[in-house]
Amino acid sequence: MVRLRPGAVMLLLDRETVQRVYPVSAAIPVMAEAMRRYSGGRAAQPLRxxxxxxxxxxxxxxxxxxxxxxxxxxxxVKVMALKPENPARGLDLHIGMVIVFDPDTARPVGLLDAGAVTAVRTAAVSAVATDALARPDAGDLAVLGSGTQARSHLRAMREVRELRRVRVWSRTDAHAYAYRDWAAAELGIEVEVTAGPREAVTGADLVCTTTGSTVPLLDAVDLAPGTHVNAVGSSFPDQRELTAEAVARAELFVDSRESALAESGDIRAALDHGLAPPEHLRAELGEVLLGRHPGRSGPDAVTVYKSLGLGVQDIMSGFAAVEAARSQGLGTTFHLD
Incomplete structure (x- = not known):
């Protein structure tokens, strides 16, 4: 555990350092424990x-x-600003910091680039959800979106499933082809570019939606029996990636009941249209990991994991990255006194 000793300093971890010391392979077990602690009542956090x-x-x-x-x-704590104009400027959509504090003294021990933390922890939780909810033989992957989360999710999915085929769709063709070239160069994975969301998911048994769309991209008829969906991109009430019918048809799992019912446009639409009662939400991911819920009901079920993102994920990631950086002698030191 990170503890600040007399004369110690706070570590500043920039994007490159976070990516180096906290890859998705290291983040997956940390995030599995984060979800267990959240659903097990060992994390205290308000709605964001x-x-x-x-x-x-x-x-x-x-x-x-x-x-x-x-x-x-x-x-x-994570504090993050979102500027929709940033990608056109060559900047990240999300800008911010994660701060973690010594558990004994409450003095800060780490200040980390929040964009890098968010990218890896979100994908790592999706990997945990995939491992717990997707069929063991799932490996035909469709990715909707081509940005940071689309890239981190491809890294994460290959950690928990053997990928037989990968397809991508993006609103901007150039971005989709750039994603294809990146996957080949960085990961050695061949990615097919598709003309639309439906074409991307046809025949897929594993889907990651990472777009932040304000209009639904996938309907119930688009998802084949046995498919698992990590619905990641729509993180606010005015964003949707799935139709209400798609949510109502699926076996629905979430990171947090409280967050999902209050903040998810995908889930709120199904509730507001009377297609699914609150009880349609089967369980939190942490409850599945704790053995309190069996997860997928059978091989032909369509499962959806709706990810909103939780402070517990950022906090545990912050501590884990700081510990790794200390052990490797990385990071910039900042004297508190």
Whole structure:
């Protein structure tokens, strides 16, 4: 566990350092434990606070919390601003920081690039959900979107399933082809570019939606029996990637009941249209991992894991990355006194 000793310093971890010390292979077991602790009542966190001024295109979100446990535990917070104009500027859509605090003294022990933390922890949780909910033989992957999460999810999916085929769709053809070239060069994975979302998912048994779309991209008829979907991109009530019918048809799992019912446009639409009651939400992922719910009901079930993102994921990732950086002698030191 990270503990600040007299004369110690806080570590500053930039994007490159976070990516180096906390790859998705290391993040997956940490995130599995994060979900167990959350559903097991060992994490305290409010719903995230969003500041969205009426004449501002962006927003500011904060996700504070506390995690109990012997490792990767303590207070922490993620503060992140979202600027939709940033990708056109060559900048990340999300800009922010994760701060973690010594569990004994409450002095800060780490300040980390939140974009890098978010990219890896989100994909790692999807990998945990895939391992728990997808069929063991799932390996025909469709990715909707071509940005940071689309790339991190391809890395994560290959950690938990043997990928036989990969297809991608993006609103911008050039971005889809850039994704294809990146996958070949960086991962040695051949990716097929498709003309639309339906073409991408036809025949797929594993789907990752990473778009942040405000209109549904997939309907119930698009998802073949046995498919598992990681619905990641729509993180606000005004965003949707799945139709209400698709949500109502699926066996639905979430990271947090509270967050999903309050913040997910995908789930709210199904509830508001009367297609699915709140009880349609089968379980939290952590409840499946704790053995409190069996998960997928059978090989032909369509399962959806709706990811909103939780502070516990950022906090435990922050502690894990700081510990790894300390052990490798990496990061920039900042003297607190």
């Amino acid at each position: 606070t969003i500041v969205r001024p009426p004449h501002e295109t962006g927003l500011l979100g904060s996700m504070p919390g506390h995690v109990a446990g012997e490792q990767h535990a303590g207070f922490g």
